[in-house]
Structures are given as structure tokens and as C-alpha cells.
């Protein structure tokens with residue numbers, strides 16, 4: 001393995017007495033290029049060709065007010081597979097906020113938990129007072145890596161080979177872009193939404209395979225909302241208006257507090273190039289949903305899978321370190337209890353039917369992206385570590401037979417969100433691997449693993465050493481090199 005270390009960034013963080021600045025969430029700052037990574041065990045498959053990119057959240061300076069792990073600056077980790085070899089590099093996303101704080105040598109913006117008016121400069125996004133840290137999500141679209149922030153912000157572009165920062169996406173509208181832009185590999189389109197505190201409160205848009213904004217419409221909802229994700233089928237986009245959102249009374253006082261409101265969940269189904277008046281709203285059981293899986297059309301119905309939170313307002317966590325009980329409660333999936341769930345929206349009758357597909361606490365679902373928007377059979381979920389925003393296992397579901405397979409990591413080993421990597425000449429939907437970065441707290445190292453989805457419970461087929469221990473984070477993606485190059489791929 002050859003490792004090239006980049007010049008260090010400015011960091012002034014001095015106080016690590018925060019539960020999300022320890023263990024697998026310990027911040028790291030080194031930026032490196034590493035080639036020909038060493039294999040710890042197994043063999044790197046020669047039948048995959050593409051990149052796995054993960055976004056993580058790094059606190060760089062002492063916070064203004066309380067730190068929330070989602071405030072951290074975006075750092076992308078990229079591993080590239082080709083011809084049975086793997087190369088790695090990582091970079092901070094050079095956002096406008098990151099650059100300004102590098103120059104100032106201190107924090108200039110308060111975070112999610114900071115009091116009103118804490119930021120020293122005007123902020124971004126739905127919250128209006130935050131730094132757009134571009135640290136939530138990452139996709140590959142129109143030949144670029146696209147990094148986004150869940151409170152809405154700019155879309156930052158990076159080179160998919162070098163991770164060189166290439167500035168802002170020109171297509172991003174004034175109200176910004178939420179995390180969870182959706183890439184349809186078969187058309188090359190990217191669907192997105194944003195949300196804000198001013199009417200119409202939500203928008204939906206489409207960017208074509210060349211990176212041009214080709215559709216952007218308001219999605220009127222009755223007030224400020226906090227959608228986190230969206231879904232799509234071949235013909236429709238599915239937006240949501242869920243009963244967990246900002247408390248309007250608190251908001252008048254400048255405080256950003258969320259609460260459940262006593263009403264149904266609403267899902268808005270819009271033709272992919274439709275306008276506000278084309279949206280059809282469907283009611284469903286009240287919940288909050290962080291993430292959806294796939295959606296597709298079947299007869300008169302639109303079928304959508306996702307994770308239904310049984311307890312969207314978890315309250316304080318018992319035994320949390322003093323002052324962190326609420327933060328840790330919201331971040332503990334064993335308290336919010338998301339369950340794999342299927343909604344069916346009947347376009348003829350306007351009715352919704354829904355049910356859990358599994359009773360286990362699962363989230364951060366992935367599936368073969370070739371089947372995005374189409375009927376599909378296999379879903380892969382991450383298993384959360386009780387008490388923490390960390391993953392220590394995976395479950396594969398056969399959604400047709402109801403069968404499932406699980407893989408638990410050893411104690412002290414934590415995974416990242418694990419997308420599906422199709423083999424180059426895949427014969428069917430689950431012919432490929434899950435790819436994940438592992439943080440090993442026992443050895444204070446990190447590695448990348450590939451799990452053969454046809455032999456799911458057999459464990460990784462390869463373990464590849466990373467040049468440094470990485471920090472935990474949220475989202476990731478896989479992109480075939482052919483998709484990076486051509487901007488679209490033929491459907492299966």
C-alpha cells in the first residue's frame with residue numbers, strides 16, 4: 001500500500017467530552033490518497049468495477065453551544081475497485097462554511113442544538129441559521145459525486161476519481177436541496193426535494209443526466225415540515241407530509257423544537273414531470289420515516305417500502321451522560337423503533353393499505369439500484385447498535401417469500417450504510433455484494449468489506465485494510481464505473 005498524506009487542515013477542537021466524539025465517532029482529520037490497499041483476508045473480486053463513497057460528519061472546531069453529530073463538516077471516503085485492486089482517498093467537502101471557518105480558525109455557526117441567534121453569520125437551509133456542512137448524503141450523478149445536507153443547502157460537486165472539490169452545482173435552487181436526492185440510473189435523472197419555513201414550504205425538482213434542472217415545482221403543504229427522504233417509481237415521485245415537524249409556537253420564539261402532531265401521515269404522489277395540481281395525497285397511519293427503500297407500480301397501486309417509526313418522539317434516554325439524554329434518545333433506533341413497512345396507495349380508489357413486513361428494529365435500507373422504481377425482490381437493512389447511532393449487522397430480506405438472512409458483526413465492530421454492488425455480468429437481482437466500511441474499536445483500525453449476497457450469512461468475502469481509522473457518519477452510495485462515465489445504464 002502506498003499512502004500520500006495531504007497538508008493538515010486547521011482544527012481547534014479541544015473538548016472531546018461528548019458521547020458522539022468518542023469511540024467510533026472519534027473525529028479524524030487526515031486526508032490521504034492510498035493506492036493498492038492491502039488485503040487482510042480473502043480476495044478482492046474481479047467482477048466489480050466502480051466506486052463506493054461514504055459521507056461522514058467531523059467536528060473541526062469547538063462548537064458554539066451544544067454539538068449535535070449531524071452538525072459536523074462533511075468528509076467523503078472513496079474506495080475504488082477495478083481489476084481485483086482497491087484504491088482509497090478521503091477529503092473534506094470544501095463547503096463555503098468549512099472554508100470560512102478554516103480562515104477564521106473557529107466556529108462561525110451554531111448547530112442544531114444551539115440557541116436562537118448563536119450563529120455569527122447568516123446560515124443556510126430550512127433552519128436558516130445553520131452551516132451547510134454537506135455532511136449527510138452522497139450520490140453519483142451526471143459523472144460527479146454530489147454531496148448534500150439534510151437541512152437543505154447547496155449541492156457540492158466532487159470529481160469521482162480524485163475527490164477534488166469542484167464547487168457548487170448550478171442546478172440547485174434558492175431554497176436549496178435536501179439530502180436524499182434520488183438517482184434513476186436507467187434514465188440518468190436525479191429527483192430531489194427541498195423544504196423551508198416559508199410557503200409553499202416544499203418543492204420537487206428533476207435534474208437531467210447532463211446536470212441541467214429540467215423541472216422544479218412547488219409542493220404546497222399546510223405549514224413548515226421536516227421531510228427527510230422521498231421515493232419514486234418509473235412514473236411517479238412520492239413526497240411526504242408527516243406529523244412530526246417543528247412546533248409552531250416554539251418556532252415563533254426562534255426555537256427549533258419538533259413534536260408529533262395529532263393527525264395522519266400524508267403521502268403526495270406526483271407524476272415525475274407533474275405540477276402541484278397533479279399531486280394526489282394519500283393518508284396513512286401517523287409515524288415518522290427517516291428512510292424509504294424502493295417503490296414501484298403494480299396494477300392500480302403504487303407500492304412503497306420504508307421504515308415506519310413506532311415511537312417518533314422517544315423522549316430522554318435513561319442512563320445517558322448528563323445533558324445528552326434527549327439527543328441520545330432521538331439517535332437510538334431501539335427507542336424510535338423503525339420497522340420495515342409496506343404502503344400500498346390505490347390510485348383508483350384513493351385508499352391506503354399498509355403493514356409491517358418485519359418486527360425487528362431495522363433502518364438504512366439498500367437494494368439493487370438497477371431495480372429502482374421497478375418491482376424488486378431483495379432488500380438489505382442495517383441493524384442498529386442499542387443506545388447508539390451505529391450499525392453492527394445487516395439483514396437481507398426476500399420480499400416475495402418473506403425469508404430473511406442476518407449477519408452480525410463481532411463486538412466492537414461497526415459498519416457503514418452498505419449499498420448493493422452488482423457484479424459486472426450479474427445474472428439476477430441479488431447477484432452481487434454489499435460493500436461497507438468497518439470501524440474496529442478493538443484494533444482502532446478501519447477496513448472495507450464485501451459480503452456476497454448469495455451467501456449472505458457466510459461473512460465477508462474480503463477484508464481490505466484502510467490506511468487510517470475513519471469516523472462514523474450517515475450515508476453512502478455505490479456507482480458502477482460505467483454509470484460514472486455514461487451517466488445512465490440500461491435497465492435489468
Ligand SMILES: [Fe+2]
Pocket residue numbers: 150179180228290291474475
Ligand atoms: Fe438520511
